[in-house]
Amino acid sequence: MIKIENLSRHYQMGPTTVKAIDDLSLKISAGEFVSIVGPSGSGKSTLMNIIGCLDSPSSGKYTLAGEEVAGLSRDRLAEIRNKYIGFVFQSFNLLGRESAVENVELPLIYAGIPPKERRERAMEILKRVELQGREFHQPNELSGGQRQRVAIARALAVNPKILLADEPTGALDTKTGEQIMELFRELQSEGVTLIMVTHDPDVAAQAKRVVQVRDGKIVVDLPVGEW
Amino acid sequence: MIKIENLSRHYQMGPTTVKAIDDLSLKISAGEFVSIVGPSGSGKSTLMNIIGCLDSPSSGKYTLAGEEVAGLSRDRLAEIRNKYIGFVFQSFNLLGRESAVENVELPLIYAGIPPKERRERAMEILKRVELQGREFHQPNELSGGQRQRVAIARALAVNPKILLADEPTGALDTKTGEQIMELFRELQSEGVTLIMVTHDPDVAAQAKRVVQVRDGKIVVDLPVGEW
Numbered sequence: 396m397i398k399i400e401n402l403s404r405h406y407q408m409g410p411t412t413v414k415a416i417d418d419l420s421l422k423i424s425a426g427e428f429v430s431i432v433g434p435s436g437s438g439k440s441t442l443m444n445i446i447g448c449l450d451s452p453s454s455g456k457y458t459l460a461g462e463e464v465a466g467l468s469r470d471r472l473a474e475i476r477n478k479y480i481g482f483v484f485q486s487f488n489l490l491g492r493e494s495a496v497e498n499v500e501l502p503l504i505y506a507g508i509p510p511k512e513r514r515e516r517a518m519e520i521l522k523r524v525e526l527q528g529r530e531f532h533q534p535n536e537l538s539g540g541q542r543q544r545v546a547i548a549r550a551l552a553v554n555p556k557i558l559l560a561d562e563p564t565g566a567l568d569t570k571t572g573e574q575i576m577e578l579f580r581e582l583q584s585e586g587v588t589l590i591m592v593t594h595d596p597d598v599a600a601q602a603k604r605v606v607q608v609r610d611g612k613i614v615v616d617l618p619v620g621e622w
Numbered sequence: 623m624i625k626i627e628n629l630s631r632h633y634q635m636g637p638t639t640v641k642a643i644d645d646l647s648l649k650i651s652a653g654e655f656v657s658i659v660g661p662s663g664s665g666k667s668t669l670m671n672i673i674g675c676l677d678s679p680s681s682g683k684y685t686l687a688g689e690e691v692a693g694l695s696r697d698r699l700a701e702i703r704n705k706y707i708g709f710v711f712q713s714f715n716l717l718g719r720e721s722a723v724e725n726v727e728l729p730l731i732y733a734g735i736p737p738k739e740r741r742e743r744a745m746e747i748l749k750r751v752e753l754q755g756r757e758f759h760q761p762n763e764l765s766g767g768q769r770q771r772v773a774i775a776r777a778l779a780v781n782p783k784i785l786l787a788d789e790p791t792g793a794l795d796t797k798t799g800e801q802i803m804e805l806f807r808e809l810q811s812e813g814v815t816l817i818m819v820t821h822d823p824d825v826a827a828q829a830k831r832v833v834q835v836r837d838g839k840i841v842v843d844l845p846v847g848e849w
């Protein structure tokens with residue numbers, strides 16, 4: 396499903412080259428549940444952005460469901476991002492002037508869902524992440540953990556085949572975090588491919604496989620039982 | 623040092639009143655180390671903003687080091703915020719177009735520190751949070767945990783008497799989080815009053831006292847050994 400070969404992503408900063416990802420190879424099959432862990436600054440979000448077709452590598456190859464991503468048209472890329480991939484960003488990336496429900500409706504608009512259905516779906520998924528009563532608040536009228544849950548709801552709105560979640564429980568108390576993990580496990584059992592970056596070892600341990608990153612490289616890749 | 627009596631903070635949203643803080647009373651002495659815990663949306667950040675003189679209550683009284691905050695002049699409030707309080711925001715609040723070191727220098731500019739000393743102090747504290755090599759990156763050229771550490775460095779730059787840290791390790795891996803807690807304990811031993819919101823029970827347990835919030839009220843307030 397996801398095949399990454401000898402991937403590198405670097406940034407040029409004057410005379411210095413920052414190697415965010417350094418000759419990394421990785422294969423993830425459809426329906427897998429993978430945790431990505433590693434120190435702050437080790438390249439996890441950069442890797443997620445490339446998997447999610449939001450960024451391109453400096454070198455190496457990324458093949459998604461048999462298609463080489465570098466060769467895809469802009470329209471095809473947009474279609475993949477909007478219909479098949481749900482992305483929970485580490486810093487949420489909500490639209491500040493839109494309410495929670497409007498933020499969640501955004502991917503549904505791109506997917507061509509009509510207004511009445513869109514609103515019902517968005518309200519339903521906000522209820523699912525326990526945000527009833529907060530649907531018409533804007534991000535600055537929400538707590539940190541509430542914003543995180545809007546970001547999660549937006550990622551799930553289109554029923555994605557691949558869910559990329561970058562620190563999805565970082566701003567949540569243990570109980571709320573467990574409710575989100577419960578929801579993720581449910582999706583997983585329905586066949587969704589789930590790739591989750593987390594700093595919480597308890598959350599990481601709920602996956603079936605753990606990939607550990609350091610300095611842009613994979614240092615460990617094991618079934619969770621052996622991690 | 624910090625005396626809060628019957629504090630309430632509500633938001634009017636059309637016909638609905640959101641009670642972010644609901645008749646809350648709390649006393650914190652100089653030099654204490656307090657964790658504030660509770661579910662997402664329970665009022666922790668709202669409480670921190672009021673303690674940090676960044677927001678005013680709707681009713682009730684807040685006395686800081688003997689001065690009633692509601693009665694203070696704008697100049698005196700600004701002086702207190704700039705010289706005595708260091709605030710690590712839950713969403714970092716960095717200036718996007720400034721480098722890490724420029725972000726950290728900002729409170730030093732307000733404190734009237736001359737340029738050469740400011741730059742030395744900012745570089746030193748960035749090194750202390752393990753960001754050497756990233757001082758001239760802007761926030762969008764940093765990872766989530768690196769941005770969090772810039773926010774921490776900025777809060778510590780002026781050697782504050784009171785450190786208010788809202789989820790200071792939320793974006794950090796365990797090891798980096800422990801390094802930050804090590805730094806906080808050091809400041810604590812030097813007499814800094816430390817009030818920390820955290821969702822991580824292991825981090826909360828490092829304080830000397832735990833205050834648990836729910837629906838804008840304090841439900842538990844205990845020495846950590848009894849929590």
Ligand SMILES: Nc1ncnc2c1ncn2[C@@H]1O[C@H](COP(=O)(O)OP(=O)(O)OP(=O)(O)O)[C@@H](O)[C@H]1O
Pocket residue numbers: 406408413414415433434435436437438439440441442485756759762763764765766767768793794795
């Ligand atoms: N635009 C950029 N320019 C230069 N360097 C960058 C840029 N974006 C990221 N980096 C660097 O690339 C490295 C990897 O960043 P990345 O965001 O992938 O880390 P991460 O593993 O997600 O960290 P965290 O756990 O703190 O979120 C970091 O050291 C960061 O400073």
Ligand SMILES: Nc1ncnc2c1ncn2[C@@H]1O[C@H](COP(=O)(O)OP(=O)(O)OP(=O)(O)O)[C@@H](O)[C@H]1O
Pocket residue numbers: 529532535536537538539540541566567568633635640641642660661662663664665666667668669712
């Ligand atoms: N400007 C606002 N207008 C309306 N409601 C608000 C506003 N700001 C905050 N709230 C509400 O007040 C409540 C408390 O928010 P607060 O940010 O203090 O929670 P918190 O305990 O810090 O949560 P978290 O752990 O998720 O960060 C939340 O239910 C939130 O929706």
Ligand SMILES: [Mg+2]
Pocket residue numbers: 439440441485561765766767
């Ligand atoms: Mg990251």
Ligand SMILES: [Mg+2]
Pocket residue numbers: 538539540666667668712788
């Ligand atoms: Mg908060």
